[in-house]
Amino acid sequence: MDTKEDFIAEIEADLANNTLVLPTLPEVALKARDTVEDPECSVTEVAAITATDPSLSARLLQVANSPLYRARAPIENLKTAISRMGLTTTRNLITSLVMQQMFQATSEALDTRLRTLWEHHVNVAAISRVLAMAFPHLDPDEALLAGLIHDIGALPVLSKAEGYRTMIKNIELLDRCVRELHTDLGRKILQSWQFPQELIDVAANHEDITRDHDGPVDYTDLVIVANLQSYAGTDHPLASVDGSTVPAFDKVGIEPEIHIGDIDDNAEQIEAVQSILLG
Structure with a gap:
């Protein structure tokens, strides 16, 4: 398998045959979601x-006591933490905190790639959360989750590539495949x-920098802006985008150069998210 077209065709065939392995949400997140919906x-x-x-419990307490929630007194047990933050916020945070499990490499070949991808997700999530705080109709912790899942479609591509030496060695080729496939796979x-x-x-449309719509700012707008800002100063193709041509910046209400x-x-809030999710 030497070409991008061959690799993409195989993934599309796997999708059509329902044989492509998609990541699954950890059981604790599923249980929390189902319980909160009752x-x-x-x-x-x-x-x-x-x-x-136990690891999740400790991290949830860390979140409750972090600058993100500015607790007036230390919170020392789960029930108090959940009561203070609320059930919906807790559900979103549990899902966010267990997401990192999906970015654990099963081989040395993908270890660096997956760690870099997780760091990017965390950066986008932190920026998205800060942006959401300016809009009463948006939930900052749902914006955090939106940032953490925006490139989730990259995971099955990387997992599939792990079995092909040519793809693993050709980083540029693999990157092109991820860019072409990850939004549709993320939606699925x-x-x-x-x-x-x-x-x-968010997963389906965050790469559509020309996206414009009627109505108020939404989570996809936040992630489009956060994604572009996360790549500022890098050699990623999105780093060269002229922000003044991106409708999401107008929706969010910030100047592209800021x-x-x-x-x-904002820096304090972003660092708090990073310390929790990269720790």
Whole structure:
């Protein structure tokens, strides 16, 4: 398999035959989501689910005590943390915190690539969360999750490439395949996870820098801006995009030349997210 076209054709055939291996959402996130969707669920139930994963429990407490939530007094147990943050926020945070498990390489060949991809996701998520705080109709923690899943479609491409020496060695070729396939695959993955349509749209449309729409700013607008800002100063193709031509910047209400992370309070929020998700 020496060409991008051959590799893409094989992935498309796998999709058509339902044989392409898509990532699955960790069980603790599924249980938390299903529990929170029950109108009679309680903080105690969600705490019990979270407690089955000690690492997740510790990180959720870390989040509750971080600058993201500015707790007036230290929070020392899960029930208090969940009660303070609310069930919906806790559900989104649990999903966000377990996402890193999907970016663990099964071979040395992909280790660096997956770590770099996760760092990019975290950067986009942190910027998206900060941007969402300016809009009452948007949930900052849903924006965080939107950033963490925006390139999720890259995972099955990288997993498939792991079995092909030519693809693993040719980074430029692999990058082109990821860019061409990841938005459609991301849509399929989030549909299989039964995510809300607004997050499915993020995975499907975040690369469409010409996207314009009626109505208020949405999560896809946030992620388009955050994605472009995350690549500023790099050699990525999106780094050369003229932000003044991107409708999402107008929707979000910031000048393209102003990086959101250069504003002091924003920088603190971004660093808090990074310390939690990259730790």
